[in-house]
Amino acid sequence: MARKLNDIKSDVDEKRFLFHQFFYKNIDADIEIFISHLEKLTKVFIFSGIIRDFFVFKNQKPFRDIDLIIEEDLVLEEIFPALDFKKNSFGGYKIKFKTVDIDLWVIKKTWALNQGQLKFKFDYLNALPKTTFFNFSSILFSLETKEFITGKDFLRFLRDKKIELVLKENPxxxxxxxxxxxxxxxxxxxxxxxxxxxxxxxxxxxxxxxxxxxxxxxxxxxxxxxxxxxxxxxxxx
Incomplete structure (x- = not known):
């Protein structure tokens, strides 16, 4: 019998502290310092691949890249002038570190929300899991509260063991x-x-x-x- 989504969500939530420990155990000091500085200025969320691989592969490492989302629209070039930045046309940043790159987005500038594919006027944070292309990306982790923000599509991904489409509009x-x-x-x-x-x-x-x-x-x-x-x-x- 297929498991209920609420039961799967409970299992996901129970792993929040384990995931937090896993993340910080597997990043270098320069990335930890960068994130710590960033957290003093805005709320920071982990997004996409690392969370997916944590649940699918049971703590797989090393990280191919790190996807972060921030709440405030910061001018990172002025705050971190020594870092190696590349900015894309949608306002996101690729930041090069010694061992891994960080892809960083401002939550209100993520493509689907910015382009109005979804008409959310209020809760951008909980809207974001509904704007991913794949179901396995429909989850975030708050570094401030150490909590997952989980879309139903991610729970279905864990239940059904299939890769599925969430939002078809994509640039x-x-x-x-x-x-x-x-x-x-x-x-x-x-x-x-x-x-x-x-x-x-x-x-x-x-x-x-x-x-x-x-x-x-x-x-x-x-x-x-x-x-x-x-x-x-x-x-x-």
Whole structure:
């Protein structure tokens, strides 16, 4: 019998202190100092991959990158002038440290909320889990309160053991398509029906998925032909 979402949420909440310890145990001192300084200025939340891998792989490390979200719209170049920053067109930062990069976003500037895909006028924080592309990203962790802010889609991910679509609107459909295959392989999990339909509806032969992989991963993981054939197989088998 499928577990109830409330029971899964209780299990997730029980691991909040364990996750907090795990995170700080596996970051270098320079990152810890940066986060500590940041917390004096705004609320800071961990987002996406580290939380997913904590629950799926049981404390996997090292971190590929660290995704942070902050509440206040700070000008980090002025506050941390010595750090190596790169700013993207949506107002987010990529900050290079010795061992790992930090991707940092201001909560109100995350793409879906900023573009008005979801019409939330009040609680940005609890709205955010509803704006992710994948269900396994539908969760945040507050470093201030040491609590998870969990979307139902993340709970369904843990229950169903499938990668599924949450919000289809996204500025980078090519990357979403590539990442669907990447995470299906990495997590060894099947894709859900909504995600498969997204792939079928959004993939076109004009896309250069190899180019987007070179930019994102630094190498080609899947050829155009491989992705095209895999999508066709989803609806012929």
């Amino acid at each position: 980078y459909p090519e990357l979403c398509i590539v990442n669907s295959f990447y995470y299906s392989d990495k997590l060894q999990l099947d894709m859900g029906d909504k995600l498969k339909s997204y792939l079928k509806s959004n993939y076109t032969s004009k896309m250069n998925v190899e180019s987007i992989q070179l930019k994102h991963f630094g190498k080609i993981l899947y050829s155009d032909e491989y992705i095209r054939n895999k999508i066709e197989e989803m609806f012929t088998n």
